Amino acid sequence: MPPVRQNGTPAYKRIQAAILKRIEAGQLRAGDAVDSERELAKIHGVSLMTARHALAGLEREGMVERRRGAGTFVAPPKIHFNKLMSFTEQMSSRGLVGCSRMLSCTTVEDEAEIAAKLALPSGSRLLKVERLRLGAEEPFALETVYLSAQNFPALNRARLERGSLFSILDREYGVTLAHADEEIDATAADARTAELLCVARGAPLLRIRQVIFSTTAEPTLYVSGLYRSDRHTLLIRRFR
């Protein structure tokens, strides 16, 4: 019997989508049993292996847990560790409203080190945007972001002030950000930073420098952030 692709999407993906839909609709809650392999096979008119394939994929994504002899169950909602989030997303995930104040928005050409991190020839024109991040009306972080002026033409102050950088890159340039490599250390506040963040000069700050890559694995943003250590602790999960 020839495998018939009903709408171009593979059967196992349709099965996954059907299950996810029921979870999102609240029809299935954490801990509830999902249809077994054999049930799914019958319901969707596919073979056992295909039903298995669908469930195995959902398990890998952490959506369900499978216990041999017992069944397949909806997994408890995971706390999103090690997730790359925009400032806006970070704040709203903590139940706060974030806002920012743009301090400067210029182009620079003499940042060889940063150009190198973005895999650009040294001397490339870079857009440099400095923003003060505020949470609950309190200064929170000082963030400087660099990106190629050539790859993102006509990106100016006005456009940046309307909406998050992540979504602008996504919607207006078709560049979706996928992952970031971060270097984290501690540093002392210099005079200017101290004033902006309303801390004493020399106060310890958390410094996070990240290279953010697009879905095509191209280094797209370089971000250096200085965070008030009394307002921000980073949460990380590590695995063996």
Added chain:
Amino acid sequence: MPPVRQNGTPAYKRIQAAILKRIEAGQLRAGDAVDSERELAKIHGVSLMTARHALAGLEREGMVERRRGAGTFVAPPKIHFNKLMSFTEQMSSRGLVGCSRMLSCTTVEDEAEIAAKLALPSGSRLLKVERLRLGAEEPFALETVYLSAQNFPALNRARLERGSLFSILDREYGVTLAHADEEIDATAADARTAELLCVARGAPLLRIRQVIFSTTAEPTLYVSGLYRSDRHTLLIRRFR
């Protein structure tokens, strides 16, 4: 034909082991083509699906990359991001030799907050071990670890000085550590810490506080570390 388990281990795992062996032996290097599904099936006398299963597993672990139409290739060695490592492992992964000096090893009973993080009743007896971590003969970090005195009886100074805590827990208590949740922030060195780490008083330090969980998801260790920010930057990878 009945599926014959030659040595109790499933066929797909044997196939994986065979490929891994060739990679570790240097017989296969990064970028080299691995046997194709059909070749593996013939070589190991299994069906195509079983060979596929083996390769799919290796791909998930990041050992190989599969490109449809092209083949399966040994993946470049991954930098181990977000990996839970003992101090010893951390140092050797950077090509250094780590050593430590135990500063104290006592039991405490009045650390309610820490007991709570370890899911123990407040007032539980905790073993508290303070160690100075050295890398390349230079002070590097001050680390304090807490663990239940009841769950790990007869764990004393002498035993701790012989071998890493990770391996002692694994070998002598059958507790394997699986993942850690970390809180990271910056703090200023107090007088005692400054002296131990050979930095100025008030110098910015990276503070990492972690709860380390066993494979059975039980909180097992609480570790608080203060790291010289000039000797240590944390590397993290985040995903969308």
Added chain:
DNA sequence: GTTGTATTATGCTCTATAGCACTTTACGAT
């Protein structure tokens, strides 16, 4: 009540086969 012991349901491993989708490569025409 508690304790074994079948029964049943479930996930896991595996076979043998088929066709599709995509890449690379080799070969022939230009």
Added chain:
DNA sequence: ATCGTAAAGTGCTATAGAGCATAATACAAC
């Protein structure tokens, strides 16, 4: 030499089964 095109090779989706290993359940014996 360069450009298409066909062929071969590879991974991907899928079928229709079989038997094994484990977990929960119900039921009988104590």
